[in-house]
């Protein structure tokens with residue numbers, strides 16, 4: 001069995017969108033600094049490109065999480081595999097994610113990080129699959145809304161492969 005990857009969003013479209021997001025964020029946070037919190041591993045590619053397009057001071061930190069317990073439970077507890085290195089108390093935080101699917105990860109993380117005394121918490125995601133939502137969650141900054149389909153590339157994987165594709169593609173098994 002082999003896999004074919006069909007391009008859904010090109011490298012040029014992604015670059016252009018990240019520039020736009022960076023400009024919007026820079027305007028929204030004028031006179032402030034931002035702590036970007038990337039969710040490993042998938043969001044790291046998007047986060048680096050986004051950080052370069054933001055013109056206010058930026059701090060970067062990362063977390064690694066995985067789904068925990070009963071996946072059908074809508075509470076959606078996630079396990080922290082790697083926590084932040086630095087305190088976010090008093091910081092304006094933007095959580096950076098590759099894709100929002102059920103919404104469980106981010107609804108849990110935004111509440112958890114809010115409990116640590118951040119001044120503000122917003123979410124930026126490269127992709128959003130709103131049709132798949134189990135928990136009500138809306139990102140503050142979103143690159144592309146896509147249908148209910150499994151995508152790879154630009155940090156996203158299928159069995160840990162394809163993260164390094166410079167575009168976003170759909171996997172077809174044939």
Ligand code: IMP
Nearest residue numbers: 099100101102103104105150151156157
């Ligand atoms: P959720 O919103 O809590 O369901 O989880 C979102 C996470 O699921 C993302 O950070 C990805 O790691 C993973 N994910 C969801 N959809 C896709 C996809 O189409 N391709 C690759 N990873 C995905």
Ligand code: MG
Nearest residue numbers: 039040042098
């Ligand atoms: Mg992820």
